[in-house]
Amino acid sequence: MDRRVYGVETEFGLTHRPETGRGLPPDELARYLFRPVVDFGRSSNIFIPNGSRLYLDVGSHPEYATAECDDLIDLIASDRAGERVMHDLAMAAQERIHQDGFTGAVYVLKNNVDSAGNSYGSHENYLIPRTTHFRRLSGILLPFLVTRQIIAGAGRVVQEDDTYEAHFAFSQRADHMWEGISSATTRSRPIINTRDEPHADAASHRRLHVIVGDSNMSTTTSLLRYGSTDLVLRMIEAGVPIEDFELENPIAAIRAISHDISGQARVRTRTGEQVTAINIQREILRRVTRFVSERGAHHSHVDQILELWDRTLQAVETGEHQLIDQEIDWAIKKRLVEEVSHQRRLDLNHPRLQQIDMAYHDVHPDRGLYHLLVRRGRAATIVSGAQVTHAMTTPPPTRAALRGEFLSTARAYGAECTVDWVHHKLTDRPLEAIMVKDPFAAKDQRVEALLDKLGDRSSELQERSLEERSRQGATLALTDKYTRAPGTQVPEPPLI
Amino acid sequence: MPAQPQKQPHRHGEGDQPDSADAAAQVQGNPQATERAAELDSLLDEIDTVLEANAEEFVKGFVQKGGQ
Structure with missing residues (x-):
């Protein structure tokens, strides 16, 4: 499809930090957060004037689902609008919490893991033609999605446990995926969810629901994430042959890849070949590049996507992460974590570095570390504040x-x-x-x-x-x- | 593919880590390096002002119910 409908659903982490003692329990805090939503739409699950959906999901997670977008920049702006909405709601909740005699700050984090091992997601939707053979689609798409974390992961400080020493991983979500493809979400967390609710004419379309992605703060990383996935889908839809990288065990592979920041972790294909994430991504990028040169670019950001894709793989291949440390979330975060660790002489196990990992995802424009890095010119952005404001209404x-x-x-x-x-x-x-x-x-x-x-x-x-x-x-x-x-x-x- | 990921040494601080404190010491008098070091100091100071002081309490306190 040259023109595609995209959407992304983001679940946010929410916490209240009083000056002393324990914060409000999640249910109560969520009620504070959503009071203006209920006032506006008389429900905690509503569509809003910008066409998006705002609701409280399983486990009292505030969630924002972008409206249907047919342009990647619109999609990213709409997703950023969701962050601004959550921030505004957090500030209003904080004020009311103070009026009710409590103290402290409300935090909304656009990340995917808490400190107790719970995970919440960032789900992508891509409209695909009903005619796409699903078995062929998943055969190509699964290896792409398993390895996509090296170009679009949000990065994570992993503390020491029985298995690992403390280290920096590509992905937030990789450890929380349990199946390749299935129709369940909460129960088994598949990489591709087959729940077939097209929200469109079911005779001609289906909705591909991808739940493996990390929540991105960086708009350039978002462009690469959605843009590369769309290009791979486009190639599959055109029936272009792609080398078979079907993995013997996608779930073991996604974890092994996440935990080796060198990109050298070897995973086995069904044919018994040992390959790295870089091998798979390089081959897919080669095919995509050829496909684009033969058929032409279908939107104005294709060149930018291909260039950033190539440069990111080069950064992983060579270990020269500074090539992408303003554009790719995991590399932006990794640089900051390493600098703090080095300057303050903190071991990677130190809670301060976990806190920095979390604070990178804080949606607060003054307090959130991603936003702070943008202000200091250490993170690039392709969507302006005015575009985000526009997308809010x-x-x-x-x-x-x-x-x-x-x-x-x-x-x-x-x-x-x-x-x-x-x-x-x-x-x-x-x-x-x-x-x-x-x-x-x-x-x-x-x-x-x-x-x-x-x-x-x-x-x-x-x-x-x-x-x-x-x-x-x-x-x-x-x-x-x-x-x-x-x-x-x-x-x-x-x-x- | 390894059946179970092994505990393996991840050698952080070697090779890919910018060695800014040492570098700053070596290039004293280099205005660009001094400026970079000052920028980094100022960034880290700003981060200290926005983060909750007790990192461990913040991290432990950030517990969600499971989502999808």
Whole structure:
């Protein structure tokens, strides 16, 4: 597919650090965090005006699912918007916690592991044609995903245990994967989840659900992660032959690779060959590069993705990690950890270095170490603050634009409505509910006609400015797009 | 593929680690190196001001319920 729909779902870690004693328990803290969400949408599981979804997931994890995006920069901006929303909610929660007589700070971390061995994810969705042979797809995609951590891992300080000495690993998530492919998520954590909910026309599409990825802070790493995966999918969809790297034991392989930062860990293929992650990634990159040179680039970031992909493999091959220590999360973090360890003479087992690992993922723009490194010019970024602010209020030009407009309009008219990825329903007009199965559709006459029944939108609704919206609500993302023009009447609901 | 990852020496601090303290000592008088060392000091100081002082308590306190 030249044009693809992407989405990413991020589960965040959440903690309260009072001045003394224990923090609020997770359930209670999550309720504080989500109070503005419930105030806005009367539920802790809602779609918001920018088309994304905000909810509390299993285990009281706050989660943000980006709207459907058909452009990688939109996707990354939307994901970053989710971080900003969480930060805003954390600040509001902290204030209310203080009003209620407690002390301390609320932390939201976009990482994947806590100190007790729990893990939470960063799930990617790629729309793929139903015609793609799933067995062939997984045969190629699994080895790619098992080794993708060396180009897109978030990095992790691993403390000494029975198996390892303290060391720096590529991935946060690798140790928490238990199966190659399966339909379960919480129970067995497969790399590829086969749960087939396309949120689209199931006759033509399926949704590839990848749950192996680390949560990235770096936007350049994100571009490489999603961009390389899309290119590999594109090649599979075109039926281009790719060398067979099917692994004998993907789960043992993903761990072995993560824990050897030299990239030299050898893993066995089904044919009995011993290969490294670099071997696999190099061969895939070679094929992808040839594919692009033959068929042309399908978007404007392809060259940048291929260049960064090649340079990252070179950095791992040669051990010259400084080649990528502004662009790839694990290398940015590793440099910082090593500098602190060296300057402060701390052993890698020292809790300070684990704290630095965690604080790298703090979404707080002043306190989070990734953000601090960006400010000091030690981490590159490809998405501006203005783009992120835009993504907080404005859906990308896909079906998300319909959802956003539907929600915003219904809210302005005080009309109760329900939406999900596909459905658009005004509570008072249940028989006129509309399904939009095409995730690329940014316009739909049926949705327009339904909204027209609420009133003359062009004369009755006024769009509020960003300044106006930023003065209201706990976060910009939870403010209304429209206000009613002065003197307009609320229409009577229809008789059913 | 090794059946079980072995406990093996990961030689941190050799080869790939910038040896900035020693380097700074050797190149005293080199303005660029001095500037770099000052920048690093200032970065680490800033990090000390934003991180909770008790690292161990922070790390141990960061416990989530399991997610997906």
